[in-house]
């Protein structure tokens with residue numbers, strides 16, 4: 315690992331990490347409140363769906379279904395496919411957008427692709443008999459796969475689009491959820507699945523003067539191809555600004571750099587950029603796979619999930635700038651580590667992490683020609699403090715003469731005038747201003763007020779700390795299931811996690827029906843046990859609490875003890891659910 319360098323080398327870098335974090339925190343002590351996602355008044359245009367076309371008027375729906383799913387992305391598709399396999403037919407998917415696809419419906423920005431290997435990320439490849447064309451699938455291919463799943467499982471006939479559920483209220487009398495929508499619907503359902511996505515509601519930083527900007531602007535998840543042209547050809551004479559340098563911007567910036575007359579990139583904190591090494595699917599490898607290959611691959615992933623992502627990166631299971639091959643050293647290393655004290659183990663892991671990040675720095679040095687720009691692009695934090703990015707095009711973009719990095723040294727843009735962003739007295743006039751500023755994170759009931767058994771809004775229940783079982787069930791909210799929410803397992807490959815949750819939810823609903831019950835709800839003990847599990851593992855993460863602010867750590871807010879993901883392994887998350895299903899009567903109140 316990292317024994318050659320003196321510990322003082324690592325300690326100095328750790329101090330620099332801490333300084334950068336403190337500086338960034340001092341600029342924005344308001345944490346998550348620095349953003350807004352309730353786009354009203356002058357901001358309401360940022361929420362408009364540019365892809366929906368004209369939505370056809372329809373009469374409000376007033377009826378009852380067995381299972382109502384809020385959202386039409388992978389969560390909904392995977393779960394309803396499973397429900398149909400179990401013979402459950404009374405399903406309705408209610409989707410805000412104009413089609414299925416969720417993330418891949420909304421995110422159509424140029425360069426959009428997935429950082430997870432397509433053979434893992436795209437679900438139901440066995441069932442769909444489909445092989446992705448590339449190692450890393452691009453957005454349109456993933457969107458088309460969502461549509462193909464909906465076709466194959468007959469889910470279009472179960473879906474209504476351009477409809478936002480606005481309230482979900484438990485009715486004790488008829489033991490049903492009563493839902494209202496922005497289309498005047500009044501629907502009732504025995505089971506409700508909140509499949510509204512982990513990162514689905516666009517957010518904007520509250521920047522003084524942003525509503526006065528006189529040029530054109532949009533959020534990356536509402537890309538206006540009418541303005542840019544389908545191949546960005548209309549940008550050739552335009553000055554473009556982009557705020558944010560997260561995973562979205564890292565993919566969009568190379569395309570914008572090629573297309574725009576001038577591109578100004580407003581950076582607050584740089585992302586860590588490792589290599590991508592994409593390529594077409596190897597036909598020989600494809601031929602070597604037997605039937606059911608993806609299911610086998612998934613089983614292996616779950617079995618290997620003891621290995622943290624950093625380790626997988628270091629072993630070359632994820633492409634990196636400096637990945638050694640898996641020569642069995644991880645297992646040896648584990649055996650050695652097991653004999654050490656916790657402090658020693660942490661130190662070794664932290665040093666390996668720092669070595670990795672310094673590799674990221676060296677890669678920048680070797681690609682970006684201008685020294686000041688290269689320095690500004692260096693991330694000063696531990697790996698996984700922020701979402702790691704993988705790109706072979708991003709860093710070379712900064713060598714283009716029309717591309718300008720405006721580094722705000724952790725402060726961020728705080729002022730926008732009618733001409734464009736202004737930073738430390740300098741104005742940057744732009745024709746187009748793009749917000750690559752991310753999304754509300756894992757918010758249960760996005761757009762939707764959920765009121766449970768005791769008239770309690772679920773967000774009020776969570777105001778003193780999130781309380782769930784597996785991130786899926788919550789006491790007081792019978793027959794309600796949440797997908798991709800907090801207290802679920804954190805997985806770089808989200809579809810794996812969603813598939814696991816969808817399988818569990820389908821099993822629960824099937825059990826309730828077959829056993830002749832009407833409701834399922836976690837017991838107080840089961841919920842409390844899970845909250846304690848979440849706390850136990852969150853306490854174990856070494857560097858998260860020292861991280862630079864970002865959405866992974868609630869922008870540095872320190873009072874979020876149980877509000878986060880379950881950090882045990884994915885395997886143990888899966889095993890917990892299997893165990894719960896084997897002891898339904900002890901885990902759940904069934905009535």
Ligand code: NDP
Pocket residue numbers: 427428429430513519521557558559560561562563565580581582583584701722725726727728750751752753863864865
């Ligand atoms: P992020 O939340 O990751 O990034 C938002 C960016 O906006 C950050 O760089 C942030 O800086 C910056 N920002 C916020 N406020 C200001 C300000 N006032 N001035 C300047 N900059 C500001 O959003 P993304 O849309 O990039 O990504 C969200 C997530 O979506 C990813 O983390 C990933 O999980 C997923 N995704 C996955 C992709 C994939 O698989 N390839 C592709 C794209 C997205 P700071 O860091 O300082 O907060």
